[in-house]
Amino acid sequence: MTTTNFTLVRNPFGRLVLTRDGVVHEGVVPVRAFPIQAPDDGIALVNTDGAEVAWIERLSDLAEDTRSLIAEELGGREFMPEIARIEAVTSFATPCTWNVATDRGPTSFVLRGEEDIRRIGQGSLLITDSHGIHFLVRDLPGLDKHSRKILDRFL
Template sequence: MATTQFNLHRNPFAQLILTSQAGEVFEGVSPVRAFPIQSPAGCISLVTTDGREVAWIDSLDDLPEGVRQLVLEELGGREFMPEIQAITGVSSFAVPCTWTVSTDRGVTAFVLKGDEDIRRIGQASLLITDNHGIQYLIRDMFTIDKHSRKILDRFL
């Protein structure tokens, strides 16, 4: 499936307005990633407020720069999934315990309630959910530093 042809801009209320190639106008569209972990830069649907898909994006690289920036801004405001780059420490190897991690959004600490809050996504990715329901992503557990990998091995 190819990227749908459309134009995108914001109205005075900061809502995204999509104009299709046929001239149809859709107010308040939202981008939704089909595969947010495995394919974050592709397979994005633009949907109306009632959930109807009005455009499809195969790859963000297919879009003009201005439209790509609008889609990325909107996704950034809707999605919050920090990516763990290193695990600097844990309070205990028994749960619940407090993890101190370095993420793409800065250093933070969170409480891991149980081992079941660490889920495998595919072959190498992990999704860790803290006690507040915030999800942290480890994109590839085999490429993180040795210290972080040792800590992970204790919980997997």
């Protein structure tokens, strides 16, 4: 269902409203098909029942106002800090606490087990903390030597 022939506005309650072919869908939510590998390609707009009501091949195909509404909504729903450096870990046995520098500032989290570190793509990792928050290592080879050495102990 590829489409860009719709209008998208935010109602007074802050919910997105999509109108297409005279049908109004209130409370639509954008969902990325490939949030890490291709975040700006393949976005579904789904209704409150979870049914897809529109498909966007590329965000760049949309008008600026529609694109900014979708980006704003996605930004409010998705929280995935990107790890820039691993400062320290409390232990090489799990569970352990990691102190990291991210694109959103320094933080610490608890890693429950090695299985919470998953490879995605060629040189990327997805690390899930004990609260279910995902941390992204986008460029494993690009990390500093200290950070890679720590990660090697867990991989």
